[in-house]
Amino acid sequence: MKKYITAALLFCAALTAACSKETAGSADTGDTGALEMRVSATRAEADGEYDPLQRLAVRIYRASGELLRQYTAETLPSRLELLAGEYRVEVDAGEAVPASFTKRFYKGEKTFTVAAGQTTVAEVECKRQNVVAEVKFDATVSAAFGENFHAWVVAADAFDEGQVQQGGVPALNYTADGTGYFTMPEGATTLTTRFEGTHPDRGVIVREARFEGVQTGGKYSVSFRFSKDLPGFIECFVVKVDTSTDDYDDTFPFSPEPSIESDGFDMDQPQDFIPGTTSPKRYMITTMAAVKSVVIGIGDDSYEALNGTTEGVEVTRESDLSLTVTLSDAFFAGRPGGSHPVSIRVTDSAGAEATAISEYRLQGLLPIEKTDYNLWTNSLTLRALVLDPNVTTATFGLRVKDGEWSDADGVNAGEGIYTATFTAQWKESVNAAGLTVHTPVAGTGVFAGNSYEARAALDGETVSSAEFQAAAGQVIPDGDMESGSLPCFGKSTSESTTFWGSGNAATSGLCAQSTKPGMGGSYCAKLESQSAFGLLAAGNLFSATFRFASLSGTASFGMPYQWTARPTALRLKYHATVGAVNKGTVTEEHEYIQDGQDRSRIFAVIVDWNSRHATVAGMGSPTGVWDPAKTAETAEGPVIAYGSLLIGETTPGDAMTTVEIPIEYYDRTTKPTGAYTLIISCTTSAYGDFKVGCLGNVMYVDDFEWVY
Known part of the structure; x- marks a missing residue:
């Protein structure tokens, strides 16, 4: 149905004795005419509160576009003289506001000719410039919700409550049947409707829908009806469109969400489930259209219940629109202890979907998190949730994967939680220097990167077990020797190194990037002894x-x-060429080469120092020489641990070989916190600082990494 205001403008051009002060833009003569104007509107567009014609603006333009006259409803004359010629009239009625239940806006224009001695009548159709939104609530809505419902209509792609409250988008709130008028923002072509109601049994119910491609002048009628078949839901949402050019209906079916209800328990409360004791849990599902899918999710797993292949899930169909899902012991078997959200997502053939989530608490070993273990103290605390009040003891077990079990009694920590802590066991010994050292016993405690198995037994019966991998350990910076820009490879570039350095200064061949069969990657480090000022300069690489x-x-x-x-x-990987001492004089302090055979050396030291330890070697006797295998403390602070390898013979073959150097701990409890905490050193001659060793020793090293 067309909706417009008719502005009837009567232009009478007749010869009179009066003279006009205007000069018509296209008049051929000075003849004038009289203009009589009447404005009327269809009564369907006016109501008792608001009449657009009372807010009128009329503008008359010459053919050239020059504004000649403008009037309001109050100033519009009943008679106007114009020179004969071409004119254009524009008429506005009403008010342009973002959204209103009363105010609306119309526009129209017409080109006409005033001829001398003739009467000209021009009819201007003023079309509505608003989008009209009519909302209707079926009687079933108020019967179900009382007064606790309303519907928003907004001129936007989506409903944003913040924007609505701040007035950022045109919006109207309908609490009863009504018609609203929207001035669409530039570029906006969507109306969004949002129904909100509070049902006494179902709680808050919200429905949203969009109508895209709305047209200025169009009327969109939205109806809400409450479903009698499934109480608590809005059944459908019907949009009827009436524009000034076309009549058409668009229907948007909105099937209500499926109903998922628990049978005999409260889904909003955590449910304790003890296999063999707790009764199966039943869910009753009802839909408006045939059930299409029922997906049950727990943890990272999901199952299609309608397939009938999931152990512990039973589906009983009462009809195409009603079924019962039962979860029993087998569904929860093998799950870790603790809290498990179980979701049930139901979809029907009409595309409606609903999800219900229940929290289940299962008895057994709780998941092992990073916060449960410490990779420096090598300790782990296992926890189990015990729901059965008849349980009197909890026992825990831990082992490296496929290793030997270590067991510990659990301690009741309260609220149904039992715990047990496992720590590394240590072997104590005395090193060659007579100092007490400790090494961890294999298979005890928790170390970085290793895989473990844990279990929990209640009253002697294992109820759950788990496997986990401890977090990865640390890397040694540039341990792969792949970067050719490392300061250790340059000459006189180690003074400000951040990790690897070398003695390349007077000579540059002590440490160089090279290649060797058996290396990792593309490069390794080559350490080679040199002669400097006639003295031995041992090849070296150190932090x-x-x-x-x-x-x-x-x-x-x-x-x-x-x-x-x-x-x-x-x-690490290494290859060493080691010969007899041929430079310098062996004395009593050169303990490792008393037999005349030189020895290369690699060591790693964990320290807790607040300053660096300086060793000075030159033409005279060295100072600051130290051996981590012979001291547990220096002036800079404690030596926590060390690992040392003396190499007294040439590596067989030409390829590098892999070696693991055990770390022995002087202090098995302190975690270093000082400014300097790590030293790694490689040298072709153990007593290179004394300029004693074999000129000709060569050592290749690569791929430094920690073992845990």
Whole structure:
């Protein structure tokens, strides 16, 4: 149905004695005419509260576009003289506001000719510039919701309550049947409707729908009806469209969400489930259209219940629109203890969907998280949830995967939680220097990157078990030797190194990037002894800075390293060529080469120092020489642990070999927190600082990493 205001403008052009002051833009003569104007509107567009014609604006333009006259409803004359010629009239009626239940806006224009001695009548159709939204509530809505319902209509792609409350979008709130008028924002072509109601049994019910491609002047009628078949839901949403150019109906079916109800328990409360004791849990499902899918989710798993293949899930169909799902012991079997949200998602053939979530608490070993273990103290706390009040004891077990079990009695921590803590066991021994050292017993405690199995038994019967992998350990910076820009490979570039350095200064061949069969990646480090000023300069690579001045070099040992996991060994690839001592004189202090055979050396040291330890070697006797295998403390602070490898013979073959150097701990409890906490050192001659060893020793090293 067309809706418009008719503005009837009567233009009478006749010869008169009066003179006009205007000069018509297209008049051929000075003849004038009289204009009589009447404005009327269809009564369907006016109501008792608001009449658009009382808010009228009329503008008359010459053919050239120049504004000639403008009037309001109050100033519009009953007679107007115009020169004969071409004119255009524009008429506005009403008010343009974002959204209103009363105010609306119309526009129209017409081109006409005033001819001398003739009467000209021009009819201007003023079309509505609003989008009209009519909302109707069926009687079933008020019967179900009382007064606790309303519907928003907004001129936007989606309902945003914040925007609505702030007035950011045109919006109207309907609490009863009504018609509203919207001035669409530029570029907006969507009306969004949102029904909100509070049902005494179902609680809050919300329905949203959009109508896209709305047209200015169109009327969109929305009807809400309450479903008699499934109480608590709005059954459908019907949109009827009436525009000034076309009449058509669009129907948007909105099937209500399926109903999912628990049978004999409260879904909003956690449910304790003890296999063999707790009764199966039943869910009653009702839909408006045939059930299409019932998906049950728990943890990372999901199952289609209608397939009938999931153990512990039973489906009983009462009809196409009604069924019961039962969860029994087998469904929960093998799940860890603790809280498990179980979701049931139902979809029907009309596309309606609903999801219900129940929380189940299961008895048994709780999932093992990173917060349950400490990779420096190598301890782990296992926890179990015990729901059965008749249980008197809880026992826990831990082992490296496929290893030997270690068991511990659980302690009641309250609220049904039992715990037991496992720690690393230590073997105590005395090293060659007579110092007490400790090494962890294999298979005890928890170490980085290893896989473990845990179990919990209640009153002697294992109720659950789990496998887990401890978090990965730490990496050694640039341990793969792949970067050719490392300071250790350059000459006089180790003074400000952040990890790897070398004694390359007076000579540059002590440490170089190279290749060797058996290396990892594309490169390795090559350490080679050199002759400097006729003295032995041992090839070296270390985590230290190095400064050469006045014919002496100072290696300052110690690098910052944030320890998170305790290592048990240093692993690397190496190949060594080692000969007899042919430079310098062996004395009593050169303990490791008393037999005349030189020895290369690799060691790693965990320290807790606040400053670096300086060793100075030059033309005279060295100072600051130290051996981590012979001291548990230096002036800089404690030595926590060390691992040392002496190499007294040439590696067989030409390929590098892998070695693991065990770490022995002086202090098995302290975690380093000092400014400098790690030293790694490799040298072709163990007593290179004394310039004693074999000129000709060569050692390749690569792929430094920790073993846990």
